[in-house]
Amino acid sequence: MSKKSHIATELIAAIACALLFAAATVTCLVTGDLGIGGMVACGAAALATICCFALWRTAQVNEDRAICQFQLLASASLEQLEHDDLQAACPQARELRKWKSPLEQCYRRMKLLADDARQLQQSRVRSEVKAHLTGLRHEQMREIVDKLSEPVMMTNQYDEIIFANEVARELFGILDLAEKTMAADAIASEGIVQLLQETRLRKTPTQRVSEIELLDSADDKHWYRITVSTIAQHLDNEMGADEPNYGAVAVLRDISGYKAIQRRNAEFVSAVSHEMKTPLAGIKAYVELLADGEAEDEQTRDEFLQVINSQADRLQRLIDNLLNLARIEAGVVNVNKKPRSLNELLEEAFRIVHPTAEQKNITLISDLSPMYLGVLVDRDMIMQAAINLLSNALKYTPDNGKVTLRSRLQDREVVFEVEDTGVGLSPEDCDRVFEKFYRVKKDQKMASGTGLGLPLAKHIVEDVHGGELNVTSESGVGSTFRIRLPTVQVAETVN
């Protein structure tokens, strides 16, 4: 406003001088007397006019330059404001004395605003990066959870399923997770639905674990350990209050394998304890008879002591076998491989099992190759494998059946096989009989066993001797267990 008034004053002064000059000129013309006084007056008036005009013009020019500087200032970029000073931003500011102060004020203010803007921009960029990374991480987490082999799912405060990973969807047959899928509708297992609901209703951070049997999509039974935890959901709270809503997260783990091992362990312990109790029963019974003085003469006492001794030996054999298996499996047993005649070993094994065959009235046939079959083996181990196969054949062949022991040279391998006319194995059992502790359920009552004979034989043949042990069988007809071993020449070349 002061700038305007300055300009107006200068303009009014110029106009006044011009009027004065005009009045002087008119006076001179009217009087016709152009004296010195008149001329001086006219000149002074004209000079004053020119001065006033010049001043007005100067002010105007300054004003234009100031506007120009303001415009420069206004168009300055953030970088210029950050790095330049006032002189650089407005080069003419110093020359515009009257405008210098307002320009400086403006410049400082703009610099402050520019700093704020820059900080805001930086934090916006940071936020955007963070949001992007969070989004990526969220996607990754979702992908990871989705690809987990354990079923995972989550319900909200209304018991609606809001997340279920791939395996969970497959397990519960959820084709598409719609907006509002009630857990009770989607999950067939009432136990799980109840567990989810009960956990959620506790409304405190808590965890519950349960074991549950479920059918998978192929209708096979699986045992699952299910862990359900409460999860606070602040975002879903429609009331906008701080108090969180509670949903539940369920994680299932397939423990069928663990259960099977547990069951087989129990069966193994049961089988071993049965095998141990039988000789122990003899020992205890005869000891009691002796202690009670039931055997009244020396000869009877000797007879009883012999039984005790033989049963103690039997118990020791059993324990030795168990320890041997454990040792061989742990790899701490010394393997003593030497070139041997396979037929000699088989003949010895044949002699050992012969009495058992006679007891069951089973025809035991030895069909050994007339050739010398040289193998590089640990005698005791291969004998053990052969006896295991033979005694298995005798165990699972009904009375009056037939068991054949064969050997032959085939290509560069030595083959021996034990063929029986026993109960045979189903294709599934053929795959599993070499598993430790596995016993064919339907044949368990035929004979006692630990489910260790075949795994031990396989371990001896394949891992210790680089051979192969397999079985072909037909249920109800019989089985043939076949062992292939490298000949002594081949074995020595390899070694």
Place this chain on the structure above:
Amino acid sequence: MNTSPNYLDAFPQAVTELNQTTTSSTAGKRILLVDDEMHILRAAEFKLKRSGYEIECVEDGQQAWEAIQEQMPDLLITDFHMPRLDGLGLCRLVREDEATRQLPIIMLTAKGFEMTSDDNLESLEIAAILAKPFSPRGLVNCVEAVLTTGSFEQPPISYLR
């Protein structure tokens, strides 16, 4: 049964001692003893014969069932695990046949905690289950109790001992 071997043949001296048997109210009763382990048969037979019982021994469930058909014993003592026909199968046969339904049975078994509910022992009305290893003295007490009262109070088969 003439085909059944006499396991005391292995103990000639023991047989002579059997003449000096103790007597009890149930002495003279016929007992059929079934076990595939000969030494168990021998011990049980020896003790029971000395207690005055008449004993027949067989080695598996099938032989036992044949022996029962031939001559009904007063008591059956059977093992659980046996070839051909096991103890459970034998008990079922006995309980299913009208003629043998009332035969008291004592089971002598090395099975312990693994005796499961699906063995369905209750329906077989087994008078007593004795766990192996067993005491011959305890067996005689059990036999006497079962023959006089039809049952025998025994401690349950323990889970851990």
